[in-house]
Amino acid sequence: MRHLLYEAAQVMLTRAQRWSWLKAWAMNIAKRRSQQKAIVALARRLAVIMHRMWIDGTEFRWTKETVAASAA
Numbered sequence: 001m002r003h004l005l006y007e008a009a010q011v012m013l014t015r016a017q018r019w020s021w022l023k024a025w026a027m028n029i030a031k032r033r034s035q036q037k038a039i040v041a042l043a044r045r046l047a048v049i050m051h052r053m054w055i056d057g058t059e060f061r062w063t064k065e066t067v068a069a070s071a072a
Contacts, residue, residue, distance in 0.1 A: 020063070
């Protein structure tokens with residue numbers, strides 16, 4: 001599972017064209033630290049998000065604006 005999360009994070013940072021708040025967050029880490037640490041941090045964050053989605057039954061939102069709109 002760790003390998004798959006790492007691979008998903010790597011693809012999200014290097015190959016994915018669509019931007020999300022997760023990708024922007026990881027790119028900021030890559031700017032400050034390194035690409036490798038950003039991939040590991042993103043993989044962990046993906047694991048936490050997917051676990052939360054599994055527990056709550058919610059769907060992933062690409063942007064934070066939809067979170068603010070749905071909370072209002």
